[in-house]
Amino acid sequence: MTLNPATQSVFSDHRSPARGGTTRWKSGAGPAVLPLPAASSTPKVSLKDISLTYKGNNGSRLLALDSINLQVKTGEFLCIVGPSGCGKSTLLHLIAGLQQPSHGHVLVDDKLVDGPGTDRILIFQELGLFPWLTVAQNVEFGMKMNHVPKPERQEKIRYYLRLVHLSQFQNNYIHQLSGGMRQRVALARALATEPDVLLMDEPFAALDAQTRDLLHDELERIWAETGRTIIFVTHNVREAVRLGDRVAVFTFRPGRVKREYDIDLPRPRHLEDVTVAKSAREILDDLREEINRSLEAEYGFEVRP
Amino acid sequence: MKKFARHAIFYVGLVAVWALLAKLKIWPPYVFPTPWGVLEALVAGFKDHSFWIAIAISMKRMLLGYALSVFLGMILGLGVASNKFLEETMGGLLVSLQSLPSICWLPLAVLWFGLTEKAILFVVVMGSLLSVTIAMETGRHQIPKIYKMAGRNLGARRFRLFWHVLLPASLPYIVSGLKQGWAFAWRSLISGEMIFVSLGLGQLLMMGRDLNDMSLVIAVMILIIAIGYIVDGLVFKTIERHLQQKWGLSPAT
Numbered sequence: 360m361t362l363n364p365a366t367q368s369v370f371s372d373h374r375s376p377a378r379g380g381t382t383r384w385k386s387g388a389g390p391a392v393l394p395l396p397a398a399s400s401t402p403k404v405s406l407k408d409i410s411l412t413y414k415g416n417n418g419s420r421l422l423a424l425d426s427i428n429l430q431v432k433t434g435e436f437l438c439i440v441g442p443s444g445c446g447k448s449t450l451l452h453l454i455a456g457l458q459q460p461s462h463g464h465v466l467v468d469d470k471l472v473d474g475p476g477t478d479r480i481l482i483f484q485e486l487g488l489f490p491w492l493t494v495a496q497n498v499e500f501g502m503k504m505n506h507v508p509k510p511e512r513q514e515k516i517r518y519y520l521r522l523v524h525l526s527q528f529q530n531n532y533i534h535q536l537s538g539g540m541r542q543r544v545a546l547a548r549a550l551a552t553e554p555d556v557l558l559m560d561e562p563f564a565a566l567d568a569q570t571r572d573l574l575h576d577e578l579e580r581i582w583a584e585t586g587r588t589i590i591f592v593t594h595n596v597r598e599a600v601r602l603g604d605r606v607a608v609f610t611f612r613p614g615r616v617k618r619e620y621d622i623d624l625p626r627p628r629h630l631e632d633v634t635v636a637k638s639a640r641e642i643l644d645d646l647r648e649e650i651n652r653s654l655e656a657e658y659g660f661e662v663r664p
Numbered sequence: 665m666k667k668f669a670r671h672a673i674f675y676v677g678l679v680a681v682w683a684l685l686a687k688l689k690i691w692p693p694y695v696f697p698t699p700w701g702v703l704e705a706l707v708a709g710f711k712d713h714s715f716w717i718a719i720a721i722s723m724k725r726m727l728l729g730y731a732l733s734v735f736l737g738m739i740l741g742l743g744v745a746s747n748k749f750l751e752e753t754m755g756g757l758l759v760s761l762q763s764l765p766s767i768c769w770l771p772l773a774v775l776w777f778g779l780t781e782k783a784i785l786f787v788v789v790m791g792s793l794l795s796v797t798i799a800m801e802t803g804r805h806q807i808p809k810i811y812k813m814a815g816r817n818l819g820a821r822r823f824r825l826f827w828h829v830l831l832p833a834s835l836p837y838i839v840s841g842l843k844q845g846w847a848f849a850w851r852s853l854i855s856g857e858m859i860f861v862s863l864g865l866g867q868l869l870m871m872g873r874d875l876n877d878m879s880l881v882i883a884v885m886i887l888i889i890a891i892g893y894i895v896d897g898l899v900f901k902t903i904e905r906h907l908q909q910k911w912g913l914s915p916a917t
Binding site for chain 1: 810811817820828833910911
């Protein structure tokens with residue numbers, strides 16, 4: 360198997376004529392209007408007064424998350440930004456049900472979350488793709504665990520691999536793919552279980568700029584095509600503004616919601632758009648203080664200006 | 665093939681030094697045999713079938729004892745890994761027991777089973793059981809947490825989580841444990857066989873001693889090394905290489 364992902368052009372398959380992504384956006388002012396299944400008034404995801412305390416080994420307690428209240432509408436794209444160590448990844452784990460809050464509840468469709476469920480799929484920062492399975496088998500995994508019949512699984516594997524433009528790589532193993540391709544496998548694996556809510560934990564942090572831009576486009580397109588609710592965690596403010604309908608800024612330790620910003624910029628957006636840069640600037644100023652606090656905590660007081 | 669050439673040069677040199685020392689006749693041949701004497705012993709041993717018989721008998725014991733210890737070791741290892749209390753208590757005991765050379769079980773085995781086949785099997789099992797168990801246990805712990813989380817996140821529970829995620833994720837560790845277990849079982853078997861008339865390779869070694877036949881002793885030693893090397897190099901290396909290629913892993917230690 361001699362496959363060189365580096366020379367594999369992600370760009371060429373991206374421009375395949377079959378995709379109808381960006382044209383489906385309503386351009387103009389205001390957030391894009393999505394073809395959503397009945398936008399009801401109850402929020403899709405509702406975080407009620409969530410706190411999380413870690414116990415240290417010497418009996419000390421660390422408050423990681425403090426009274427988080429957030430609501431996410433069906434089909435909404437919410438981005439959470441904050442300095443590293445603000446507990447934003449932990450929050451995703453709580454919503455995914457992989458961890459329980461010390462206080463407060465996570466509600467999805469007004470139902471209490473008390474464990475993992477395939478209505479909410481988390482895409483980990485490290486992806487967690489299974490190296491012992493092929494691309495297709497990775498995508499199949501969630502469906503197999505949820506007893507989806509085989510013919511249906513085959514059909515969905517085909518559909519979602521096409522959606523992320525990886526059809527020709529279905530029989531490859533994960534280590535044979537480039538970083539951007541792995542990202543897309545993780546996305547396909549998550550989408551194949553057809554979750555209502557997609558939780559993404561800094562998924563594009565480790566990618567080079569071109570690949571990241573491309574995946575932004577693809578994510579936006581897939582979001583539009585599938586109408587999922589997405590909660591996207593990042594430390595990159597510009598990324599958050601580029602993708603989100605709304606951006607929530609978190610404070611550094613303990614993590615609290617400092618402020619929320621509605622992003623009313625027309626889609627499709629681009630990372631280099633002046634409007635995106637301007638909004639990002641504004642949010643970044645707000646975030647600066649928190650970043651400084653996180654740097655102080657990490658490096659001691661040496662870096663203080 | 666440059667690597668092969670280097671190896672060839674090394675071994676030809678080694679045999680040449682050996683031959684030279686033997687030629688100098690510093691020691692009598694029953695202390696220091698000649699290369700050609702050993703070669704003769706090897707050829708003779710295979711010709712009169714005594715080596716074939718010894719290999720067959722030893723391998724039969726080996727397969728039986730190894731299979732048994734793999735089976736028991738997997739159950740034990742998983743049991744220990746799945747329970748915090750057992751892990752703390754028995755885990756520690758297992759590690760300390762591993763410092764006991766397996767041949768130390770022989771007196772106990774002889775008292776329990778007499779000078780029988782069972783005594784040898786017991787020693788073989790005790791020799792490899794611990795390393796298989798410990799490998800299973802550490803395998804379960806070494807698995808990156810992300811796999812378990814990803815599995816749960818995608819809806820895998822209990823047995824399915826174990827079968828589809830934890831087991832395959834720990835496969836590289838399991839294989840290296842099986843490999844180590846095999847090596848220990850092989851050592852234990854040969855030591856066990858040396859104690860009484862057991863017809864295996866170990867006993868052949870002792871026969872060489874009894875007959876003052878140093879060539880035979882060396883010949884059997886070479887045989888034991890060769891068999892150990894072949895199984896390790898062919899069976900386990902192949903499995904490991906296959907796993908690494910498929911997973912894109914660096915060699916499991």
